[in-house]
Amino acid sequence: MNHRPLACVILAAGKGSRMKSDLPKVLHKVAGRPMIGHVLATVRELDPDHVVVVVGPGMEDVAAVVHPYPTAVQERQQGTADAVRSAFGLLEGFRGDVVVLYGDTPLVTPDTLRAMIQARRQPSDPAVVVLGMRPDDPGAYGRLILNARGGLEKIVEYLDATEDERRVTLCNAGLMAFDGARMTGLINRIGNSNAKGEFYLTDVVQIARSESMPCAVVEAAPAEVMGVNSREELAEAERVVQRRLRKAAMDNGATLTDPNTVTFSHDTRLGRDVTVAPYVVFGPGVSVADRVEIKSFCHLEQVRIDSGAIIGPYARLRPGAEIGPDVHIGNFVEVKNARIEAGAKVNHLTYIGDARVGAKANVGAGTITCNYDGFNKHRTDIGAGAFIGSNTALVAPVKVGDGAMIAAGSVITRDVEADAMAVARGKQASHAGWAGRFRAVKAEEKARKR
Known part of the structure; x- marks a missing residue:
């Protein structure tokens, strides 16, 4: 890779209600290590200049586990774009590449992240690189729609997709790599005009394409990008x-x-x-x-x-x-x-x-x-x-x-x-006939009780 500053933002504010646990979701362990620990270990392989972990209010236990990496608090938890915005204060003025990961996606490998960063640094200079996958059952995943040049044109949620778009097998895995110089402006334009009133990070592709900024896709194995919610x-x-x-x-x-x-x-x-x-x-x-x-x-x-x-x-x-x-x-x-x-x-x-x-x-x-x-x-x-x-x-x-x-x-x-x-034990003594006499007495006692 060409030398260029790198930052990683790890989203870890989710409460994980489906886990039915008092423990924050990202602290549940896989192979003896919290999920967020797996993600941090993967990130360290990239030798980033900055790492920011986004947590929810009251998640001091998560902050303690990720220390010494700094944490940003997502106060209202209004969607993934809102979570990334929470990290902006700790990345102010940063103009390198920014990779956004999830603390509940512990299986992603350093090679996949390197591929995303390499794609971001191609001469086409995409503003956003999205990680995709091709699961056996695409189900309700969002679809990644490519244009004639092979670039990413848009991300379409399953409920909003046409029949042709639903037949697309390339699905959104969630992770993204951004040009830091353009990221803040793009994410700040994301609105929340949807049923949940949340700010969805996936909307950033449509905004980038509306300004003729290229976007790209890198594929990973489905098992590598599985999120853990239960x-x-x-x-x-x-x-x-x-x-x-x-x-x-x-x-x-x-x-x-x-x-x-x-x-x-x-x-x-x-x-x-x-x-x-x-x-x-x-x-x-x-x-x-x-x-x-x-x-x-x-x-x-x-x-x-x-x-x-x-x-x-x-x-x-x-x-x-x-x-x-x-x-x-x-x-x-x-x-x-x-x-x-x-x-x-x-x-x-x-x-x-x-x-x-x-x-x-x-x-x-x-x-x-x-x-x-x-x-x-x-x-x-x-x-x-x-x-x-x-x-x-x-x-x-x-x-x-x-x-x-x-x-x-x-x-x-x-x-x-x-x-x-x-030698430290009692002296052995033997009393001849004692066991036989004992058994006879006990048998007689038992017979009298009948």
Whole structure:
């Protein structure tokens, strides 16, 4: 593209009444990130000079999410042209290109926006570029009517279209790119003489053409420009994003044995030769190095996993978990805010929280780090090569030295020195014949009650 200033205006003032939610529509999440966050991430790929987000009154929560980008408030919410006008004060004197997007259209790609900007900068110098699509069912979408030269002549709403115009398959997707020098004058001429009394941005094409200004169209895939106005559409957007994320993971060298059952976050990072079994969920903030195997039914969030580790099945890795190289985390193991160092094994039915497990240590089944005393969290430190017997409770704060061994069933409340054996359990006693006598007494009691 030729160097020319660029601004992006994101319309996010809609209340989203069809969502039936107290949460503003654009803050509903797709792949773990608010829809407005997806739009901002796409916009950042363009490296714009200005970004303005238009919000409604009282939408401080949206303003907080989009910070540090400035927000303009659409006070009366009288249509899309009125929304864009709300941003004029923050774009005063701007004469570059302006792209108008929607905060509830999270699937648009940087390449599509670049195509719109490139079309705006063609020698024909269109005042407006409109993004179009060809859905399988054009339905009630507005139609984009082209002239003999292939330029955009007008946008016709379905109810106002003739039968010939309704047969047109090129539909309005809503996004637009403007020449900033002409945008203010064109949009300020838009009126509200319609049934709803609103100022429609689509009217800008007719106004531009009335002054012989050329307008143009760029096409995008329908899935890319779907707006989200309901919970059903939110679910469909999630499906589209998940398909993209799964494809990207496989294209980058990961194996998903049943892709449709794996759920990614927008920021999941998988290395090469990673294998992910069915029904794995990646929450935000997960980074997985090369040659890691993640077995079925694992849930991971804010976790870093080093190369060669084996995770699961049925493991839960919570925020702050750091899994070192060649570590084994087995079935029904939960790790939170803990570092598991190289070659260590935590294989069965165990909770490791606020802890360090040293290199090549072995933690037996049923072990728990008792990290919470009802008021504060405390840390457990397990040394390299230590062996923790099954069904051990480590009451933090406590340290187990390198190479130490803990007998099964122990409750450890004091530090254990390196290479020591610690046993902390009641002495076993055996009373001959007691069980038989007990059963006989109970049987007699039961018989008397009949």
